[in-house]
Amino acid sequence: MDKERKEQLIIKICCVIAAFALWLFITGTENPLTxxxxxxxPVKILNTEVLTKSNLVLAPGQDLTTSLNIKGANTSLLLNKKASDFTVVADLGPYALKSGEYKIPIEIKKSPDNINVVNSDSLFITIQLDELTKKKLPINVNISGKPKEGYYASTxxxxxxxxxxxxxSKLINTVKKIVINENIQGLEADISRKYKLKAVDESGKEIKNVVVSPAYINVKIPVKKTKSVGIxxxxxxxxxxxxxxxxxxxxxxxxxxxxxxxxxxxxKYLNTEAVDLSKINKSTTINTKIIVPNGLNLAGGSNVVKVQVNLNNQNVANGADKAEKVDKTVQKDLSLDIKxxxxxxxxxxxxxxxxTSLSVSGVESVINYLDLNKVSAQVDLAGLTEGKNSVKVIVSVPKGVTLISHNPDKVGVTITKKQTEVPTTNDKSK
Structure with missing residues (x-):
């Protein structure tokens, strides 16, 4: 009996030892140092002010990141670690720098507990330095679209x-313009606001990673009513x-x-600067400035127009040997009712x-005795129905009189249907 109990005790002790050995095996196998x-x-670059003092800048487009090899006893703990759990830096302070490539050591400032960084003593980051360059450029306003019909956008x-x-410098060399973009489609009032400036290349593509100073400016785009005026x-x-x-x-x-x-x-109309007829001896075309009244502006284009002058040679018409004295040519301004x-x-x-206001010219003897009943201005309304219409003004002048200009050359005509009156009766017989 004692012998049997002793054997059972030995068996129990062996089971405990085996269980402990199995636990050690499983622990070592499932949770190794991984x-x-x-x-x-991300690698934070320290003491970047030394770049400014040396007229340098970090070249754009660089990958300023690194990788860390870490170890720990718990695999799940390692897998849950993120890049944001670490703080790594590279210090430019100790170096005398110029443009070119540098290999700067990396220092780990912060890492999670129970984590070992295996490669902490061999971490470097390669950085590329470029010369800091500045360029002064005019600001261009790119306007797209058109304002509402009858309106004009000024400068x-x-x-x-x-x-x-x-x-x-690599980027600045590609910058060709500094621009503002604005679409004025359908506008009928001034635009006045703050715009962000953009640096662009020759094709108009924006150049990133450069600094534009000032970053914003105030711009006013005048949008005014327009009128077509005869000359x-x-x-x-x-x-x-x-x-x-x-x-x-x-x-x-x-x-x-x-x-x-x-x-x-x-x-009512625009005048040209006076054309001196005494200096003209043949049919010709000359450039003449337009006189624009104060407070008004031309809607784009030049203030110079071409004046076409056509002459008749009386000696050729009547024979050089039989030429008679001819009246001088004069000009007269008239105002007519439009019928x-x-x-x-x-x-x-x-x-x-x-x-309508018109200017006519001719020889003095004709213009001075011009019969105004023979000068007319009319609009032809044949075929028009109800609504708003724009109709050409037709001016007629007698023979020997030249029509120089008339304004307006078109007028707005509103046509409405006549109201028919219906007679009413008061029948008191009922």
Missing amino acids: AYKIRNI PALSSDYATVSGA TVKTTGSLDSKYTLESIKAVPEALDITGSLTELNNL ANNLNANYEATLDNNK
């Missing part, structure tokens, strides 16, 4: 005309007696003007402007 690599850990007013772009050619002096003026006109015959509504409504013709009897018409 190695793991964490990638893309933008900028709080600063120039900006400075700075950065790595009257003014003359001075007289032609030589052997010539008569066949025609004289400006090309173009009208220009768009911007300004306040009141000023535009008061403007509406050929309107359907069922409609009524209202003209936005009932008068």
Whole structure:
């Protein structure tokens, strides 16, 4: 009996020893000291002010990250570690730097507990330094789209005309313009706001990683009402007696003007600077400036127009030997009522402007005794129905008189249907 108990005790002790050995085996097998690599850990560059003192800058597009090999007894613990759990730095302070490539040692400032960094003594980061370059450029405003019909966008007013772009010389060399972009499609009022400046290359692509100073500027884009105004050619002096003026006109015959509504409504036509007829002895085309009243502006383009002068040679027409003395050519300004013709009897018409201003020229004996009943201005309303219409003004002048210009050359006509009156009766017999 004692022998049997002793054998059972020995068996129990052997089982305990075996269980402990198995536990040691399992622990060593399932939770070994494991190695793991964490990638893309940002490297913070210290003492970058030494770059500014040396007129240097970090070249753009560099991968300023590193990888760490770590070990720990718990695999799941390692797998849960992230790049943000580590702080690594590279210090530029101890170095005398110039443009080029440098290999800077990395220092681990912070890491999680119970984690060993295996490669901490062999960590370096390669950085590329470039010369810090500055360039001063004019600011360009790129306007796209068109304002509402009848409006015009004038030249933008900028709080600063120039900006400075700075950065790595490799990038600055590609910067060709500093721009602002604005779409004015359909606008009918001024734009005034702050815009961010962009540095772009030759193709208009924005260049990143450069500094534009100032970063923002104030810009006003005036958007004003426009009006098409006819041009009257003014003359001075007289032609030589052997010539008569066949025609004289400006090309173009009208220009768009911007300004306040009141000023535009008061403007009937534009005058040219006087053309001296005494200096003209053949049909010709000359450049002449337009006189723009104060408070108004031309809607783009030049203030110079071409004036076409066509002459008749009286000596050629009548024979050089039989030439008679010819009156000098003069110019006269007139104002006429505009008549509406050929309107359907069922409609009524209202003209936005009932008068037109015109300039005529001819020999003095004809112009001085010009019968105004033979000069007419009319609009043909045949075929028009209800609504708003723009109709050409037709001016007729007698023989021997040259029409130089008339304004307006078109008028707005509103056509409405006549109201039919229905008689009413009061029948008291019922």
